[in-house]
Amino acid sequence: MNKTLASLAMASALFSVTFSAAAEVTVTDAWVRGMVKGQTETGAYMTIKSTEPTKLVGVSSPVTKVVQLHEMKMDGDVMTMRPLKSLAVPADKPLSFGPDGYHIMLIDLKKPLAKGESVPLKLTFRSQGGKKSSVEVKAEVRALTEPSAPAPMDHAHMQH
């Protein structure tokens, strides 16, 4: 019995090692909120799914040099927005960005992004083993008035 458990544990340990090297991260439904003339910042949203626990550690885009990862959180009656250094993505559990959750902030844009444009985003992930990989997506610019998807119900249980 103990032997079986031990070998099972070992097998699963090997399994995860094998797979963390080849964790598959997919990014879907990437979009950016459209802007009006005079605006210089906007938010980008997406759903990230990974086959292994991983961490989003950086985002870049050719449209601006200043790209930040932000978290919205209620502090009493006040909604706060704070930069995050990284964002943990659990295994096999889609992480959706949205209000009172996460977004990527595109800052200091030289011209407003209009509905219908497409914004390339490069997301860099670091696996638990320390291996870096990146995913490139094209985010569709939607209307300024587009409501953000509600944050997932289990948002509170996600690791930061």
Next chain:
Amino acid sequence: MRIRLIGAAALLLALLAPCAVTAEEVAPTYFGKDVSTAKIGGPLHMTDQNGRRRSFEDFRGKVVVIFFGYTRCPDVCPTTLSRMAQVMRLLGPDAERTQVLWVTVDPKRDTQALLHNFIPHFDARFLGLRGTLAQTESLAKSFHVGYQILKYQGTFLVDHSPEGYLIDPAGVTRLKLPYDMTAEQIAADVRTILGQQ
């Protein structure tokens, strides 16, 4: 949910004892939080996106729904304004007796020109308001709305209370509208208040 339960309990009580509880004695129920007696909201002296000076007296006879925000707000403010545009559609003809006001907490960066581009995108009837730093501070304070602006690596992070307030046609602040209220619930509260006039 709780409000509906209270409503159901009140109805049940009314049915069980029709002589004891008449319709007039059942206090109206709202989806928002009743703050009628809290004396919330000070005077308004600000300029709208068209450069017109505005005060609350301009909107007597209408229900006013007021929110605070900033144009660089990535999702709370656009979501609130889109929801209020939906409220206006739900209200139909009652929308003519409803005024949505949106006050910037960051008048330094939210210029009148920017408000002029931003606000009508949601609904052409909405008014975006801008005051001096002191006017902004005193108005927000009078509504118990907190905000602060922090500088961070090339940007300004703005914290603010996302809830709104409903002011009745006589100018009394009646309801606090939490951020998680739906358009249907807000429209129902606007109608309830309009129906009391």
